[in-house]
Amino acid sequence: MSDDQEIFYVCSCYYTHNIFLSQFSLHVTYIDDETFSKNWRQILKNKGCTSDEAYTDVLKQVKTEVERRKSLGHKYLERRQKISEGYTPLHPNIYKLQTSYLSPKFLELVEVSKQDSTSKENLLKRINIEKGERIYSFPMFTEEFCHLFKEEIEHFEGTDLPKGRPNTMNNYGVLMNELGFDKDFITPLRLSYITPITRLLYPDWGGDSLDSHKAFVVKYKIGEDLSLNYHYDNAEVTVNLSLESDFSEGSLYFGGMRHLRLEETECTEYCHKPTHGLIHRGQHMHGALPISHGERYNLIIWMRSSRVRNKLCPMCDRKPQLIKTVGFGDGFTKTEKQTVDVCCAL
């Protein structure tokens, strides 16, 4: 089924789980005030949230985040509409993927991957094998394309048009679907170029059936977001591409797969190379070290396989409880006999 026909959903845990409190580097769950107090008050106290006033502020912060998530669907549609009517792209040509934007080396990897049964060996001979388990990198776009793309993002950032946050942990950046890059750029990139490679590298993570994505550009800058806490992605496979090299430090570090604490694993580091994509399993825990100078723009593509995630939601470890939304949602699809709740916000 094509992307246009498939209907995607979010799991109900999106409105209750994984609410990030950056001041405590803590993800919490909220169902109601009483349960929250029972589950989190002592933990927050241990982290320095001792007074009643401070606790009330945290509770307010959590509830605001829940409300933000509930209104995300229609807010997205509003923003998309305003942007498509009010934004004049700086480089309109780059909104439609062309082969010429891609690095010849990347095209070679795609071709090799599409060949016969020896493809995987041939791919592994050509792709950069990074430190850490099943982490790879490769030149992805041309320098020229990365430059134009970064200019486009900066141009959009300079407007006063509304902008959604990329995810719950990054405060600065641009969502690719809101800007209009999804249909003719990210979707064909995923289907025609990335999937032949992920089919060989991550068949156990749905690398052969990545049927939706969430793509965004994140920005790290002195005075804004500098680093990113240790986390896993809401994705089966992630591509992380560094656009240009106007920054110092800010490497990525990888630990173990999720459920393993940072202290229990040995970390490896990856230093971003401009125009190169880094590819890893979404549930491979990682974080970004602080940049010490300049600014860094990365294009992140979270790719989802409904075949894999329909069995278990990676964010709550339960069978997903489907809720209707707009666009790709969180990449779940309806399997037989599953019921769907309609989110009150839509």
Ligand SMILES: [Fe+2]
């Ligand atoms: Fe991430």
Ligand SMILES: [Zn+2]
């Ligand atoms: Zn869930």
